[in-house]
Amino acid sequence: MEPKNEIPQRSDAQRNRERILEVALTELSLFADAPLSLIAKKAGVGQGTMYRNFPNREALVLEVHHREVRHLADSAPQLLMSRKPDEALREWMSRLAYFAMARAGLADALRQAISATGSPAKPGYSLVVDAIKLLINTNHEAGTIRPDVNTDDFILAIAGIWQIDNHGDWRAQSGRLLDLVMDGLRVGAPGTP
16 A cells, blocks of 8 residues: 555645635736735635645745646647647637736746745646647647647747737737737648648
């Protein structure tokens, strides 16, 4: 029998943790320096509960970020089950833009947390790259994008979304940009008339 690394949380403790993460996502997305006391208060938990779950600000920020990245990455196979490969790719790109733009405060908080911990890592980056690989490979198999596009090309092509002003009309601008990228991916696709 393998030893357990973590003791399962009681259901009320798990609900408290989930509430903290939800409130932290909202508050950190709006303001990178959102006080932990405000997050605890809005989550309806005391400081002790907050610090039992997240011993410091960096731990909370990293967990919120990881959770959001996991949701984004997990949406790729879900989209592929319900849509045509090229439609799934385009929708996933929109979700990535939302993640980048609507969560700008979280990105700032993440940079602060990484700086405070001294870690050079890009938390969750590999999850996103794996999702992109899945989407690109599935589209290659379906013949819906040009065969010479690889994951690195795709990442470079969509990198412009991080240059968009998140205080402006980022939805319209990112939509136009991602439509241009998608049009470029389709040119020369074997399955395209």
